[in-house]
Amino acid sequence: MKNGSFKTIKIATITALIASAAAILLVCFVPGILISKLYDNCRADLENAVTATLAENNDEAYVSIERICERLEDSSELLMIFYDHNKVIELTGSAEAALELAKTKDTAQLLVELHDIEKAFECLIHLNDAGLYNVF
């Protein structure tokens, strides 16, 4: 084997190492940023939906939840690249159920679903924390 071949392997290994490190760094931060941004975008509507439901203004709650559903629909495919598909489906499922409940004006159940949406968001956000509870 000529020395040139060893050099090629060395260059390939170094390139692969740099590419791997870059990919890992990207994957470490992108999912967290994505979900936090989505939650920030949905939070006002979520709070608005809760307030409207408590005031028994189901029409306003419906409009807010519809906006949440649209945002989730737009982002769900991207989220599924980084998160367990079941967890993403749980989040979108809760939003869709809340929309149906707002339509049928089931206030008590709607509040439970809105709470579930918030918890599903928090769960996905906390998955990115490098805390002891996640490491061990």
Added chain:
Amino acid sequence: MFTSFIRTVLIYLLVFGVLRLMGKRQISDMQPFDLVITLLIADVASVPISDTAIPLLFGAVPILTLFILHRLLAHFSLKSVGVRKLICGKPVLISAEGVVDEEAMRAANYTLGDLTEQLRLKDVFSISGAKYCILETNGSLSVIPADQKGEEAPSLLIVCDGKPMTDALSDAEISVGSLEKRLRTECGIGLSECFYAEYLPDGSVKLQTKLKKSSNKPMGHTLNGVKK
């Protein structure tokens, strides 16, 4: 099912590329850390293949992390003898001149059954039929049969990558100072310029100089009658 097919192809290509870049020893003579990483890669790779609800990245990221770790460990074990000893351990002389070292066997958790089995695999059918048995760091046993002509005893690696191997030097009864002096006077090089030197059973030392940027050819030398 088509998703599974695509995922399997992607994971296969990733694992194949990573194993290829990890080097040939990943496939044959594995050190403990090589074995651990290979087992982990195999396990991690199977998760996203079997469960399509799990993102492919859940398999790819650990594989790439293991690849980086492996390369770092390999790099440090290449650069430092201490790290190499810590990660790979060191070969154990199980039997010398036909005498089995009980203590060494106990320390290596090596039974007489293991020894006789390994000897049989090397076509040596009795313990006394082996002059030297060395348990290598990858778990294999190197044997010099008692009736073999030429090799009286295994050679000792006394200089490795410019660094003196103190254990081997003391076994060969050579002091670092005397070796360095002979290297300077007879070969015109310092210890740090010596790539490797091995002490042969006939009392001579064979060595090779390190590659220099100015000349691309390493030089071989022989020192005769090297002792304290």
